[in-house]
Amino acid sequence: MQIKNEAPPGCGPRLPGTGDAPRPLRQQVFEYVRAHGRAARSDIARDLSISAGSATTLTADLIAANFLREVDGVPRDTGRGRPPVALEVVPRAACVIGIKMSYTRHTAVLADFAGNMLADTDLPTSLHRRTLPDLMDEITALINQLLTISGKTANQIDAVGLGLPGIVDHDAGVVSWSALLRAGEQNLAAAFAAQFPMPLYLDNDANMLTLAELWFGAGRARRDFAVVTIEDGVGMGLVLNNRLYRGARGMGLELGHTKVQLDGALCRCGQRGCLEAYLADYALAREAATALDHAPDVRQSPQQTLDILFRQAKAGHQSAQTIFRRAGRYLSLGLSNVVQLFDPKLIILSGERMRYDYLYAKEVLAEMQALTLSQGRAPCEIAIHVWGDLIWARGATALALSALTDTRIGEARTP
Ligand SMILES: [Zn+2]
Numbered sequence: 001m002q003i004k005n006e007a008p009p010g011c012g013p014r015l016p017g018t019g020d021a022p023r024p025l026r027q028q029v030f031e032y033v034r035a036h037g038r039a040a041r042s043d044i045a046r047d048l049s050i051s052a053g054s055a056t057t058l059t060a061d062l063i064a065a066n067f068l069r070e071v072d073g074v075p076r077d078t079g080r081g082r083p084p085v086a087l088e089v090v091p092r093a094a095c096v097i098g099i100k101m102s103y104t105r106h107t108a109v110l111a112d113f114a115g116n117m118l119a120d121t122d123l124p125t126s127l128h129r130r131t132l133p134d135l136m137d138e139i140t141a142l143i144n145q146l147l148t149i150s151g152k153t154a155n156q157i158d159a160v161g162l163g164l165p166g167i168v169d170h171d172a173g174v175v176s177w178s179a180l181l182r183a184g185e186q187n188l189a190a191a192f193a194a195q196f197p198m199p200l201y202l203d204n205d206a207n208m209l210t211l212a213e214l215w216f217g218a219g220r221a222r223r224d225f226a227v228v229t230i231e232d233g234v235g236m237g238l239v240l241n242n243r244l245y246r247g248a249r250g251m252g253l254e255l256g257h258t259k260v261q262l263d264g265a266l267c268r269c270g271q272r273g274c275l276e277a278y279l280a281d282y283a284l285a286r287e288a289a290t291a292l293d294h295a296p297d298v299r300q301s302p303q304q305t306l307d308i309l310f311r312q313a314k315a316g317h318q319s320a321q322t323i324f325r326r327a328g329r330y331l332s333l334g335l336s337n338v339v340q341l342f343d344p345k346l347i348i349l350s351g352e353r354m355r356y357d358y359l360y361a362k363e364v365l366a367e368m369q370a371l372t373l374s375q376g377r378a379p380c381e382i383a384i385h386v387w388g389d390l391i392w393a394r395g396a397t398a399l400a401l402s403a404l405t406d407t408r409i410g411e412a413r414t415p
Contacts, residue, residue, distance in 0.1 A: 009037025011115030012398075013242040014220045025050065027410040029058045030067055033087050034114060035220070038071060040084040059087055067093050067113070067409060089114040094158040094404055098396030099142055100205060101135070101164040101180055103127045103232050104301055107390055108142040110150050111397040113404075115215065120390055121145040127301075129182040136191050143196070154196055161201045161399030162188075163208030163392060165233060169250045173202050176250065179268065201403045205392060206253070207244050209350055210237025211402070212395030214244075218348050218383045226344040228255060228335065229351040230359065232302075233268070234276045238342060256280065260333050278330040281306060281353075284323055291319035310356055324358035332364050336371035339380045350385045360384055 008014070012035045023031075028048055033039045045055040062068040068087045091112035099108045104127065110119040123142050130138075139162070147153060166178025173189020175181060192200040203211075210227040213219035219227070219239060227237040234256030238245040247253065256276035257269055264273030268282065277283050285302035288309045300308075313320035338347060349360055358364075360382070369379050 010035045011215050015223050024410050026058050030409050034089045038086040038088045040086050066090055096397050096400035097157055097160045098393040099162045100392035107393040108146055109393040109397055110146045119146055119149045131182055132186045132191055157198050159199050159400040159404045161396035163203050163205040163396045165205050167251050168202055168204045170203050201399045206235025206237045208392050208395035211398040212391045213348050214239050215398035218385050225346040227348045227350050230353045231351055233280050275334045279327050287323045328359050328364040332367035335368040339372045346381045348383045348385050354384050354386045
């Protein structure tokens with residue numbers, strides 16, 4: 001187990017993808033430079049297995065298009081003489097916005113083409129189901145706040161990435177179902193296009209967090225890994241070969257709604273026995289109402305209730321400790337199911353809620369291992385990653401940056 005928050009330079013996956021649909025070399029070169037922060041042509045040629053001549057031609061093309069620029073060289077550990085000229089992404093080549101819509105507070109981040117955060121903002125909201133026009137009003141308010149802070153206009157924003165809880169059809173830009181929306185299927189991309197000039201890329205919020213790990217976090221040096229997060233619900237994301245796995249209908253990886261008990265506790269989805277009904281904020285807050293010395297105020301959010309519960313557990317309150325331990329056991333069960341189904345090398349437990357250390361106590365990880373058939377193989381590595389709340393929106397910038405890289409540098413111009 002490791003707790004990491006340090007960030008190597010650059011952003012995006014550091015390992016080249018392998019597999020059936022290789023990206024154009026021009027895009028691979030650009031992504032290599034962005035992932036390393038700075039890179040010399042000789043490093044690009046070596047790591048991408050291309051000739052020095054190809055590296056020179058491809059980088060010249062990217063420099064002419066104003067996507068890359070030359071900077072002072074990367075110092076060598078050994079050797080003498082002038083370090084070779086290095087390349088880096090031109091940050092101003094593009095500008096994107098990432099947005100996370102949630103139950104209590106929406107957040108948004110402005111980032112440049114190198115992935116640097118330029119500004120952030122938030123918008124308090126309340127736990128209620130709204131109409132699509134009301135949701136669009138909130139999105140507009142967030143974007144306008146960011147434009148005001150940064151002094152930019154909507155025309156200077158090249159793409160927007162947006163994550164929200166629920167079932168999302170990424171390709172169609174349609175929200176199939178979300179607890180944020182009153183009605184069922186809603187074409188959010190079309191509503192957005194009617195109001196803004198830039199394209200919108202939409203995804204489930206757990207996928208945003210997974211992209212954040214792939215672009216900015218512990219997943220940068222891995223091609224394949226899983227992310228499990230516990231917040232308002234229990235989310236999961238899976239990266240295979242540097243790409244998010246989304247399932248056929250955008251309904252996959254709903255770990256929170258896998259059943260862990262027949263006819264068990266009632267879940268928000270209306271079904272019974274879902275993992276989420278034992279592990280999510282609202283499930284713990286429900287139990288806290290009977291366990292706390294003082295019944296929680298009805299005006300408290302589940303998160304406030306949980307913070308009180310956590311403090312009481314730390315102070316030795318047995319019922320509070322029992323609630324976290326039981327949640328931890330259900331997490332073991334959920335994680336062992338993930339290992340059994342996908343056999344990932346690494347699972348990242350990610351999100352703000354990981355400050356509740358009971359959830360990944362030694363016993364939890366031991367129980368996860370005990371529930372998994374491993375035939376003497378090394379256990380799946382578990383990394384704990386505590387992020388601030390902005391990371392979700394930052395993951396949404398990665399969604400926009402990734403799409404923009406595909407269209408501007410990849411398919412749009414193949415070498
Ligand atoms: Zn459920």
